[in-house]
Amino acid sequence: MVEGDCLVCGNRTTKRCTRCLDESGIDLFFCSPECQKLVWRGHKLFCCANALPFVLPFLTPAEAETAIANLDKPAIPLDDKGKERDVPISQVARDFLKLSRRELATIIMLALAANRVDHGPFTEGSFRTDVLNWLIKQHQDLVSHAVLPMPMRNANRAQATLLHGLVCLLTLVRVGRGAGGDVTKAQLQSVASCMTA
Incomplete structure (x- = not known):
């Protein structure tokens, strides 16, 4: 057994x-x-x-709408000096073409969620957003240490x-x-x- x-x-x-x-x-x-x-x-x-x-879950219809509406907005609104960065979310998406459309959409949505709130380990966001957002952060850390592949599905x-x-x-x-x-x-x-x- x-x-x-x-x-x-x-x-x-x-x-x-x-x-x-x-x-x-x-x-x-x-x-x-x-x-x-x-x-x-x-x-x-x-x-x-x-x-x-291992595949990230689908966005809800409301999340998908928000992600599409924000494709041309900066991926990271402020840099460490408080100035807005010019790199749009759509450019970030192009930089990660190895990811599936579903993974890209989820990461875009979570980036938007993270940029609306304080950057503590957990905020007033929804449970789902909190867990997924932190999971992606931990995943990136493990990718940088060659423990996990970049696309989670791999x-x-x-x-x-x-x-x-x-x-x-x-x-x-x-x-x-x-x-x-x-x-x-x-x-x-x-x-x-x-x-x-």
């Missing part, structure tokens, strides 16, 4: 996300329903068909599993920092041990 480490707490288990296994053929281990539920808000963005190849099985683990970690951090009424006290107490694992 296939065994692996739970993406949330690190315990050895044979239990897997059956949807990711059935639709993408990738083993993502969760030792219990509690662990899987704890990171579901992030994992669901990549569950099933997006698991392997990640092999081990690299895709690493990306899924990163999504789970980012979700745990977000749940821990921005807990709402839908998160139980028991879940919050498990976040610290899960993050350590």
Whole structure:
């Protein structure tokens, strides 16, 4: 029987996300329903068909509209001296032609979201935007260290599993920092041990 480490707490288990296994053929281990539920808000963005190849989720219609409307705006509104840069988002897109149109659109949208708010690890943005924005930042860091390929969809099985683990970690951090009424006290107490694992 296939065994692996739970993406949330690190315990050895044979239990897997059956949807990711059935639709993408990738083993993502969760030792219990509690662990899987704890990171579901992030994992669901990549569950099933997006698991392997690892593909960024589609934009919502409103996000797509905003991205298209802002293609000629600067990708980074201000430089470190407070002056506006002239490089439009469309030029940034051309510089990353190896990415799929879907990946480009998502990155454009997240760049816009990041430029509307303070650059802290988490802001008042939506949960989805926060997790995806931080995921792309972590991905870029790992690309620069030759751990991951530039297009996420080119990640092999081990690299895709690493990306899924990163999504789970980012979700745990977000749940821990921005807990709402839908998160139980028991879940919050498990976040610290899960993050350590």
